[in-house]
Amino acid sequence: MALIVQKYGGSSVGTTEKIRAIANKIKGYRDRGDDVVVVVSAMGGETDRLQGLADEIGSPLPREMDMLLSTGEQVTIALLTMGLSAAGVDACSFTGWQVPIRTDDAHGKARIDSIDAEHLKTELGRGRVVVVAGFQGVNEANDITTLGRGGSDTTAVALAASLKADECQIFTDVDGVYTTDPRVVPGARRLEKITFEEMLEMASLGSKVLQIRAVEFAGKYGVPLRVLSTFDDGPGTLISLEEDVEEPIISGIAFTKDEAQLTVLGVPDRPGIAYSLLGPIGEANIEVDMILQNVSGDPSSDYSATDFTFTVHRRDFDRAKGLLEQAASELGAREVAGNTSIAKVSLVGVGMRSHANVAARMFKTLSEENINIRMISTTEIKISIVIEAKYLELAVRALHETFDLDAEPEKVDSELTPLSEQD
Ligand code: ADP
Ligand code: ASP
Ligand code: MG
DSSP states (O other), X not given: OOEEEEEEOGGGGSSHHHHHHHHHHHHHHHHTTOEEEEEEOOSTTHHHHHHHHHHHHOOOOHHHHHHHHTXXXXXXXXXXXXXXXXTTOOEEEEOTTTTTEEEOSXXXXXXXXXXXXXXXXXXXXXXXXXXXXXXXXXXXXXXXXXXXXXXXXXXXXXXXXXXXXSEEXXXXXXXSOBSSOTTTOTTOOBOSEEEHHHHHHHHHTTOTTSOHHHHHHHHHHTXXXXXXXXXXXXXXXXXXXXXXXXXXXXXXXXXXXXXXXXEEEEEEOOTTHHHHHHHHHHHTTOOEEEEEEOOOSXXXXXXXXXXXXXXXXXXXXXXXXXXXXXXXXXXXXXXXXXXXXXXXEEEEOGGGGGOSTHHHHHHHHHHHTTOXXXXXXXXXXXXXXXXXXXXXXXXXXXXXXXXXXXXXXXXXXXXXXXXXXXX
């Protein structure tokens, strides 16, 4: 007998038939003797619909936005609990505040501070399935908060951590984590497992199969996490907290069109420039992702100028451009240019640590496809490039092929014998 936290996403609870099917699926786990806590999202498209209603009215007050958006999940917990009852399973539903799931007060992107799971434990002790609304919590002022889009994943992982569950299972419309989004590359392959570190990179670089905070939480509290299909049986993908000695060089390709590029042209090249340009951006709470600055062309000249480029989230583009134009004119820079049709493509793999030529292979592939690279950034386990958005699919497919991601994984040769195997 195990304690399992299961999460069903929007497309899995999109119709009453699907909700009924999930109720029967959960009954299967109960019949085997498992204790089950279920977290559900709103019915597919519902959160967008609610957001659309708010856009029509205008004046999106943060507190009221959360009051509004959190209603989607309240519908599904009630329907699923009724479905369970119809299937002969004793169950009970909870909104976030009823648990309670305590958060900070950052409406729209709240972080979970603590969970008081006593209530849930009592219900489990009575032999009930507990159904909890994802994506929501309550702040100190007892106002409803939401955790950011995709936040039901984080609710599930946080509950699993709090209840010390044996596994947290994220059921969705794909049967696991793939080498890249299977909707874009039909040849994408399901991974048996992916390291927590890689999953964190994939999620933060654009793979929306798991919310970033859910992965962070799982890593911090050692929650065994698995992504599986709601509709087909199968092992899914395990997010593994341990690294094997032999990991593939590249595990996956993440991409996003959510960013925009800003360039200040003709900036005087002298100390303090980066601070003058980015200081106001930081003060306005706008996150900067990639930054590119070159030394000026002619260092011997008295007055030399350079270009300064960075990326921000697309939703912050207009605000960032306004701030930058002001800073740029104060500095005497020539011009501020912006581009909102860019895409970021990232190769992710812990095996990269011991392989030097990954970047070269990546750049060769893009050059063969005639795709211009606008920016590059690297860490130990990822290489990201910015390209024109219209080449995104071509780039991802070509890179998927170059790194043989549709075949069985390439292994890193283990140059070092693990300590455990040394004499
Ligand atoms: P849910 O509504 O169940 O939370 P999401 O739409 O948030 O589902 O996440 C599942 C989707 O994530 C898939 O349909 C797929 O298109 C997308 N996705 C992006 N990258 C990947 C990846 N590497 N592996 C699997 N799915 C991915
Ligand atoms: N319903 C919310 C959303 O659409 C939360 C979630 O599904 O995880 O983002
Ligand atoms: Mg999701």
